[in-house]
Amino acid sequence: MGHCCSKQSTVATANYAASRPDEQPKPPPSPLPAASPARSGVGGGGGVGGGGEVSSLSGSPFPSPLPAGVAASPSPARTPLRKFRWPLPPPSPARPIMSLIAKRRGRGAPKEGPIAEEQAVDGEGEPPLDKSFGYAKNFCARFELGKEVGRGHFGHTCWAKGKKGELKGQNVAVKIISKAKMTSAISIEDVRREVKILKGLAGHKHLIRFHDAFEDNNNVYIVMELCEGGELLDRILSRGGRYREGEAKDIVIQILSVVAYFHLQGVVHRDLKPENFLFSTRDEDAPMKIIDFGLSDFIGPGQRLSDVVGSAYYVAPEVLHRSYSLEADMWSIGVITYILLCGSRPFWARTESGIFRSVLRADPNFHDSPWPTVSAEARDFVKRLLNKDYRKRMTAAQALTHPWIRDEKHAVPLDISIYKLVKYYVRATPFKRSALKALSKALTEDELVYLRAQYNLLEPKNGYVSLDNFKVALMKNLTEAMKESRVPEILDAMEALSHKKMGFEEFCAAAISPHQLEGREDWDQIANTAFEYFEQEGNRVISLDELSSEVNLDPRAQSLLDNCIRSTDGKLSFLGYTKFLHGVTLRNTSLRPR
Numbered sequence: 370m371g372h373c374c375s376k377q378s379t380v381a382t383a384n385y386a387a388s389r390p391d392e393q394p395k396p397p398p399s400p401l402p403a404a405s406p407a408r409s410g411v412g413g414g415g416g417v418g419g420g421g422e423v424s425s426l427s428g429s430p431f432p433s434p435l436p437a438g439v440a441a442s443p444s445p446a447r448t449p450l451r452k453f454r455w456p457l458p459p460p461s462p463a464r465p466i467m468s469l470i471a472k473r474r475g476r477g478a479p480k481e482g483p484i485a486e487e488q489a490v491d492g493e494g495e496p497p498l499d500k501s502f503g504y505a506k507n508f509c510a511r512f513e514l515g516k517e518v519g520r521g522h523f524g525h526t527c528w529a530k531g532k533k534g535e536l537k538g539q540n541v542a543v544k545i546i547s548k549a550k551m552t553s554a555i556s557i558e559d560v561r562r563e564v565k566i567l568k569g570l571a572g573h574k575h576l577i578r579f580h581d582a583f584e585d586n587n588n589v590y591i592v593m594e595l596c597e598g599g600e601l602l603d604r605i606l607s608r609g610g611r612y613r614e615g616e617a618k619d620i621v622i623q624i625l626s627v628v629a630y631f632h633l634q635g636v637v638h639r640d641l642k643p644e645n646f647l648f649s650t651r652d653e654d655a656p657m658k659i660i661d662f663g664l665s666d667f668i669g670p671g672q673r674l675s676d677v678v679g680s681a682y683y684v685a686p687e688v689l690h691r692s693y694s695l696e697a698d699m700w701s702i703g704v705i706t707y708i709l710l711c712g713s714r715p716f717w718a719r720t721e722s723g724i725f726r727s728v729l730r731a732d733p734n735f736h737d738s739p740w741p742t743v744s745a746e747a748r749d750f751v752k753r754l755l756n757k758d759y760r761k762r763m764t765a766a767q768a769l770t771h772p773w774i775r776d777e778k779h780a781v782p783l784d785i786s787i788y789k790l791v792k793y794y795v796r797a798t799p800f801k802r803s804a805l806k807a808l809s810k811a812l813t814e815d816e817l818v819y820l821r822a823q824y825n826l827l828e829p830k831n832g833y834v835s836l837d838n839f840k841v842a843l844m845k846n847l848t849e850a851m852k853e854s855r856v857p858e859i860l861d862a863m864e865a866l867s868h869k870k871m872g873f874e875e876f877c878a879a880a881i882s883p884h885q886l887e888g889r890e891d892w893d894q895i896a897n898t899a900f901e902y903f904e905q906e907g908n909r910v911i912s913l914d915e916l917s918s919e920v921n922l923d924p925r926a927q928s929l930l931d932n933c934i935r936s937t938d939g940k941l942s943f944l945g946y947t948k949f950l951h952g953v954t955l956r957n958t959s960l961r962p963r
């Protein structure tokens with residue numbers, strides 16, 4: 370079978386050549402974003418996807434000094450620096466990560482693009498890679514392919530029209546991924562998973578609608594709904610680098626609502642960035658759709674991922690530390706929101722290793738213009754996503770109830786983190802439960818808004834919820850993706866709830882996360898109030914051994930509990946109470962619990 374898109378392959382060569390690493394501009398001295406002049410013009414002017422619209426831009430899209438020579442760069446704002454060759458990195462935490470990525474990238478695999486670990490398996494003595502996917506082979510008979518509307522590092526996307534069947538006469542988008550670029554088992558698996566996830570998730574208004582997948586000898590074709598309004602990145606650029614706060618809110622709500630949806634399904638995107646959100650039409654108020662699940666994965670209850678993937682500017686610190694879960698996506702949303710609000714990137718450097726160092730160590734700037742004019746709620750929102758401790762970050766459902774955006778008319782979706790927390794609560798000791806109950810009494814209205822919304826989603830009967838409520842609420846949201854990620858298995862671990870009923874007050878104690886509360890600016894106040902309640906109703910005499918076992922601490926590390934028990938009455942001190950609530954962090958000790 371012939372290659373349907375040979376014309377686009379030529380564009381591919383030209384485009385890659387135009388963005389070779391050695392042609393990148395020199396950086397500005399400060400952590401400002403690289404600005405984008407006209408886009409590289411793939412797909413031609415006036416085409417679908419807003420290419421023509423954006424190519425009319427010139428000069429400085431971001432309100433910040435431009436690096437010298439930036440105008441010569443083809444499109445540095447498209448997640449720039451990912452096209453850099455690995456420079457000789459200075460000693461840094463990024464160094465081992467980078468050598469790891471470089472080492473594990475497949476031989477012949479594209480060196481550019483989002484960070485994506487690869488294993489070379491196409492070497493000598495290895496069996497040939499199986500590049501058959503089992504998809505239908507009649508793409509050319511079913512669709513008439515038109516011009517290119519967009520391009521990424523893994524594929525290019527074309528406009529197409531259905532020739533027969535359900536999609537006859539309908540305009541669609543087709544992402545074409547060349548099999549020649551699939552040089553490792555992992556890259557093949559990535560494509561298979563991208564299709565599986567798109568297919569399995571189906572059904573959210575801000576998720577690109579998947580139609581079908583095809584293949585021939587040369588390519589895989591992913592047929593999906595066509596978005597004609599261009600990328601979020603282009604709209605940011607066309608507004609001079611940033612959005613007004615109200616408009617930013619609207620964008621962020623859409624992002625959170627779809628991310629909460631696929632997080633509940635046990636899917637982590639791993640490549641959230643403004644290029645991966647498209648507007649469905651050119652209208653100002655057109656809804657956005659998320660695309661590109663090329664680096665996404667299923668993630669089961671309690672599972673942590675370790676492969677370093679993503680795009681440098683948006684990657685979370687724990688991804689670089691190789692142990693992460695859904696919270697990594699929330700970090701990326703924090704980066705996107707930061708950019709929307711101020712037009713600069715929070716973590717910036719000239720090289721990829723520099724960006725990694727910044728992500729791991731630097732605190733984003735919230736002082737310079739325009740931050741003083743940004744509302745305190747918006748700043749707080751971003752800070753609560755850009756917390757380097759992933760346990761302190763808001764979940765997507767929770768972020769939808771943050772004071773910055775909660776007045777808007779949007780539904781709050783079910784949050785899988787509630788299930789995880791309740792699971793721990795029902796298995797906790799009575800002493801731990803009373804500590805959590807005291808904490809729940811100190812909650813502020815912000816948390817109560819979120820918890821009430823979650824409680825109502827469980828549809829309490831006569832003011833109580835039980836295991837059945839948790840089951841029914843989860844099953845209402847069941848998709849193929851959720852089955853694949855085995856999310857419902859969490860219900861097995863909640864069996865203790867089958868003979869128990871929970872009112873709203875106890876639900877609050879069960880579903881609060883002390884770590885997240887600790888990430889709040891008013892944590893000290895909350896903790897003090899909670900301790901007062903604990904003193905009245907829960908505190909009791911406890912031995913050091915008992916406390917060690919309550920917090921799962923190796924008895925050899927008991928010195929970490931110094932000052933946790935009051936010498937005056939043998940009960941928990943304030944310090945002891947807070948350590949008891951969130952456990953003792955052993956990350957910096959050599960004595961980790963087994």
Ligand SMILES: Nc1ncnc2c1ncn2[C@@H]1O[C@H](COP(=O)(O)OP(=O)(O)OP(=O)(O)O)[C@@H](O)[C@H]1O
Nearest residue numbers: 519520521522523524526542594595596660661663
């Ligand atoms: N459904 C669609 N409608 C219109 N344009 C689309 C659609 N899907 C993708 N595009 C365009 O094609 C571009 C590339 O698609 P996509 O992001 O899926 O490719 P990729 O190679 O995986 O990208 P990346 O380099 O970010 O990994 C998008 O940025 C967008 O401009």
Ligand SMILES: [Ca+2]
Nearest residue numbers: 521644645661
């Ligand atoms: Ca993309």
Ligand SMILES: [Ca+2]
Nearest residue numbers: 523661663664
């Ligand atoms: Ca991709």
